[in-house]
Amino acid sequence: MQKLKIAPSLLAADFGNLQRDVEMVNESEADWHHIDVMDGVFVPNISYGMPVVKAIAKHATKPLDVHLMIVDPDRYIKTFAELGANILSVHYEACTHLHRTLQAIKTEGMQAGVALNPHTSVQLLEDTIQDIDIVCMMSVNPGFGGQSFIENTYEKVRALKLLIERKGASTLIEIDGGVTSKNAKALSDAGADILVAGSFVFNSENPAQTISDLKTIAVS
Ligand code: DX5
Numbered sequence: 001m002q003k004l005k006i007a008p009s010l011l012a013a014d015f016g017n018l019q020r021d022v023e024m025v026n027e028s029e030a031d032w033h034h035i036d037v038m039d040g041v042f043v044p045n046i047s048y049g050m051p052v053v054k055a056i057a058k059h060a061t062k063p064l065d066v067h068l069m070i071v072d073p074d075r076y077i078k079t080f081a082e083l084g085a086n087i088l089s090v091h092y093e094a095c096t097h098l099h100r101t102l103q104a105i106k107t108e109g110m111q112a113g114v115a116l117n118p119h120t121s122v123q124l125l126e127d128t129i130q131d132i133d134i135v136c137m138m139s140v141n142p143g144f145g146g147q148s149f150i151e152n153t154y155e156k157v158r159a160l161k162l163l164i165e166r167k168g169a170s171t172l173i174e175i176d177g178g179v180t181s182k183n184a185k186a187l188s189d190a191g192a193d194i195l196v197a198g199s200f201v202f203n204s205e206n207p208a209q210t211i212s213d214l215k216t217i218a219v220s
Pocket residue numbers: 009011012034036067140141142143144145146147176177178179196197198199200
């Protein structure tokens with residue numbers, strides 16, 4: 001069984017010590033750097049934009065997993081490719097022509113991700129799943145770190161896993177929001193491949209150890 005991937009969300013990092021926190025992720029057992037970009041329109045919060053992503057990219061040694069919580073993401077696909085994004089996720093709810101957007105992301109040499117809000121059914125991916133590298137399933141309403149995990153997520157993960165298998169796709173399932181040591185194992189058992197964790201990692205005494213623990217819990 002392949003080891004579960006952990007993607008610490010830098011939204012919960014100390015922005016005054018961003019280089020230090022990025023380097024902590026570099027040196028930890030984490031697999032990706034999760035980078036949350038919010039525009040204050042698609043979600044009721046503004047996080048950070050291109051200059052900060054550029055600063056993260058300068059120090060990061062692991063793949064950059066960029067989660068765009070913005071309207072009309074097509075406008076910035078090229079920009080994020082140039083900034084060094086390896087995985088670019090757009091929201092299903094923000095894309096009128098999702099298939100075209102996925103093609104545009106791949107044309108720029110990135111892996112294409114689709115993020116789903118908690119209310120968005122996985123069945124809506126029936127006709128695009130083979131074109132999606134990663135589904136970023138929101139287990140909180142996007143916009144803020146530190147929210148409580150929505151329990152209905154387990155059922156959605158199982159349904160998505162069935163859809164992926166039925167369609168013979170190789171899509172990975174990423175869970176984003178409220179991930180802790182309490183739900184990591186159940187999420188992994190339900191079919192999750194990647195866990196994003198922000199506050200649980202960065203608010204802990206020893207973030208690198210917490211990353212390592214999450215990885216171990218999920219496969220034990
Ligand atoms: C929420 C973001 C998440 C967030 C997760 O809108 O997409 O990536 O940083 O933070 P925690 O792990 O604190 O819920």
